[in-house]
Each structure stands twice: as structure tokens, then as C-alpha cells.
Amino acid sequence: MNTIPNIHAMIVAAGRGSRFGASIAKQYTMLEGQTLLQHSVARLACSDYIDRCLLVISADDSTAQQLEFALRVHYAVGGAERWQSVQAGVEAISQTGADDSDLVLIHDAARPAVPNVDIDQVIEAAMLEPYGAILATPVADTLKASYQPAISAEESRPHSYTKSTMDRSNMWQAQTPQVFRLGQLKKVLNYVFEHQLSITDEASAFEQLGFPIRLVSGSRQNIKLTYPDDAVLLTAIMALQS
Numbered sequence: 001m002n003t004i005p006n007i008h009a010m011i012v013a014a015g016r017g018s019r020f021g022a023s024i025a026k027q028y029t030m031l032e033g034q035t036l037l038q039h040s041v042a043r044l045a046c047s048d049y050i051d052r053c054l055l056v057i058s059a060d061d062s063t064a065q066q067l068e069f070a071l072r073v074h075y076a077v078g079g080a081e082r083w084q085s086v087q088a089g090v091e092a093i094s095q096t097g098a099d100d101s102d103l104v105l106i107h108d109a110a111r112p113a114v115p116n117v118d119i120d121q122v123i124e125a126a127m128l129e130p131y132g133a134i135l136a137t138p139v140a141d142t143l144k145a146s147y148q149p150a151i152s153a154e155e156s157r158p159h160s161y162t163k164s165t166m167d168r169s170n171m172w173q174a175q176t177p178q179v180f181r182l183g184q185l186k187k188v189l190n191y192v193f194e195h196q197l198s199i200t201d202e203a204s205a206f207e208q209l210g211f212p213i214r215l216v217s218g219s220r221q222n223i224k225l226t227y228p229d230d231a232v233l234l235t236a237i238m239a240l241q242s
């Protein structure tokens with residue numbers, strides 16, 4: 001497993017950003033004169049392993065094709081769930097005649113601050129693995145499980161209470177890029193489809209089948225724009241990095 005495989009990069013940008021709550025899809029939020037999607041492509045462009053990128057966008061996206069990108073891009077139409085967008089991207093990559101042993105790199109449009117060094121590290125780790133590797137950071141905070149007691153008729157919103165404290169010693173927060181062998185990725189996504197699983201990243205699909213995915217410790221600067229508060233942090237991180 002030590003020959004250099006082809007790398008097919010894909011950025012998933014077909015989400016709505018419902019938790020962010022803006023009127024435009026969050027991947028088109030402007031930051032330092034460019035959209036998040038352009039920044040994310042530019043980060044991938046810094047890697048010597050990547051020379052083009054598949055952008056998975058929603059069917060009604062009229063913005064992406066008007067933008068300029070730091071890499072040669074091509075397009076696929078995403079689905080309702082993130083994993084379905086990835087599956088659409090995987091199909092598009094397969095149709096180009098890619099080999100099952102090639103690597104597919106999946107990155108969120110909403111993570112424009114991924115450091116260049118992390119991109120290469122996760123690619124190089126995946127090259128040595130039969131299934132793949134992902135960026136992640138060890139959980140830093142005390143982690144609480146919670147419960148909500150039954151609410152009385154006059155209460156409109158239930159409060160949450162702590163139930164227990166989780167052992168965080170082997171807990172990680174998943175990031176992207178996530179990098180997998182194409183053939184194995186196709187298999188696990190079919191499994192998700194057949195079993196109607198609900199997953200938030202592709203590494204979860206591998207976990208369901210007991211396939212090991214290596215964790216590569218990444219930077220805490222690689223945050224995802226998810227909630228409005230994240231915009232302040234992301235702006236500061238991008239300014240610091242530039």
C-alpha cells in the first residue's frame with residue numbers, strides 16, 4: 001500500500017446552512033473579499049496532491065458557476081443529506097474512470113480555515129491505510145450527557161439537566177478533509193443507503209461496518225461555520241492566518 005494513488009478532491013457545498021440562519025446559503029458568506037467556498041478551494045489548491053476539484057452544489061445553485069476559483073473545478077448536484085451529496089460526488093468521480101484504490105478527499109465548503117499542512121498530513125496518512133483517514137481534534141471540554149424532565153402544561157420550553165459526565169479520554173471532534181479509498185467509500189455509502197442510516201460524516205459509515213479509519217490530529221483553527229457565533233471566530237482565524 002505504498003505507491004502514490006490518484007487523489008480526487010471534492011468539496012460539498014449543497015447544504016442550506018439552517019443553523020447559521022442567513023438568507024443566502026452559508027458557503028456564499030463573504031470573508032476577506034471571497035466566499036467561503038472560494039477560500040476552501042484555495043486551501044486545497046495549496047496542496048501538491050490536488051490539481052482540480054469537484055464542487056457538489058444544490059440543484060438550484062446559481063452562484064457557484066459565476067465565481068472564480070484557484071483550481072480547475074467541475075460540478076455535481078448534491079442531495080438532501082450531506083452523505084447523499086458525497087454519494088453524488090463519488091458517482092461523478094467513478095464515471096471519470098477512477099480506480100477503486102484511488103483516494104477521494106472530501107472537504108466541507110464551510111471549513112475555509114483548514115491549514116495547508118493538515119491537508120497534506122491527512123492525505124499522506126490515508127495513503128498508508130486500506131480505508132482512509134480523517135482530520136480530528138481531541139475533545140478539550142468536559143463533556144456532559146443531559147436529560148430533559150417532562151414539562152408541565154404552563155412551561156413552553158423544557159430545561160436541560162446534566163445526567164452524567166462522559167469519559168473524554170478517547171473522544172475526538174471530527175473535521176474535514178476526510179480521505180477514503182474510492183471502492184471502499186462506494187461500498188459503505190451503499191450500506192448507508194440500504195440500511196437507511198442517518199450519518200453526519202462518511203467516517204461513520206466505515207465505523208458501521210467495522211472498518212478502521214485513522215484519526216489525524218488537526219488544528220483547532222479548522223472550525224466549521226455552523227452557528228452565527230462561529231462567524232466572529234472564523235473571521236479572526238482567517239485574519240490571523242493571512
Ligand SMILES: Nc1ccn([C@@H]2O[C@H](COP(=O)(O)OP(=O)(O)OP(=O)(O)O)[C@@H](O)[C@H]2O)c(=O)n1
Pocket residue numbers: 012013014015016017018019020026027056078079080081082083085086107108109110111224225226
Ligand atoms: N445536503 C447537504 C448538506 C450539507 N452539505 C455540505 O456539508 C458541509 C457541512 O455540513 P453542515 O455544516 O451541516 O452544512 P448545512 O447542511 O448547510 O448546515 P445545517 O445542517 O445547519 O443546515 C457544508 O459545506 C454543506 O454545504 C452538502 O453538501 N449537502
Ligand SMILES: C[C@](O)(CO)[C@H](O)COP(=O)(O)O
Pocket residue numbers: 082108173174175176200201202224226
Ligand atoms: C463532516 C463534519 O464537518 C465533521 O465535523 C460534520 O460532521 C458535518 O455535519 P454536522 O451535522 O455539522 O456535524
